[in-house]
Amino acid sequence: MGIMFFMSNSISSQEIDQYSQEAPGDSGHHYTHKQLGFLEACFQNLNSLDCGDNIFKNMLDEAAQGLSNECCHDLLKISKDCYLGMTQSTLSSYEYRFIVSKAIPKSKQTWNDCVRRVGNQIGSPIAFEELH
Numbered sequence: 001m002g003i004m005f006f007m008s009n010s011i012s013s014q015e016i017d018q019y020s021q022e023a024p025g026d027s028g029h030h031y032t033h034k035q036l037g038f039l040e041a042c043f044q045n046l047n048s049l050d051c052g053d054n055i056f057k058n059m060l061d062e063a064a065q066g067l068s069n070e071c072c073h074d075l076l077k078i079s080k081d082c083y084l085g086m087t088q089s090t091l092s093s094y095e096y097r098f099i100v101s102k103a104i105p106k107s108k109q110t111w112n113d114c115v116r117r118v119g120n121q122i123g124s125p126i127a128f129e130e131l132h
Contacts, residue, residue: 031089039089042082047074059087059107060099072114076122083111 031039046052051071058064067075075083087107091100108128115127 035085038082039085042078042086045078045082047077051075055110056090058110059090059103060096062102062106066113067110069118072118073122075111075114076119080111080126080128083107 043052046055048071051067051074054067054071055075058067087104090096091103096103112127119127
């Protein structure tokens, strides 16, 4: 079964959880021009290539240090929908099929950590789960 990236105003964490449980390695993703434009804009809205690289490494490497406050600020500014779309797009690659189940929780943890640390500086972005 192919997994489709759905453009919407809000992509739920349940959708990305479902993605992590479905057909790992199914690289049959076909994005519309609108979806590709959305993702391209998300990547372009990151202020720094270094932060983009750090976000990517943080998602894929369990041992990676957390993001700097500057990168957290950039991440939260692109929005939860962009982050989820970029995460799903990245993890749809065949080469990452074996780490999807670890990368999804790590990406949520990174987002929530950034919300906790710098969210109040940009206006209270929404956490994936309730913060304690």
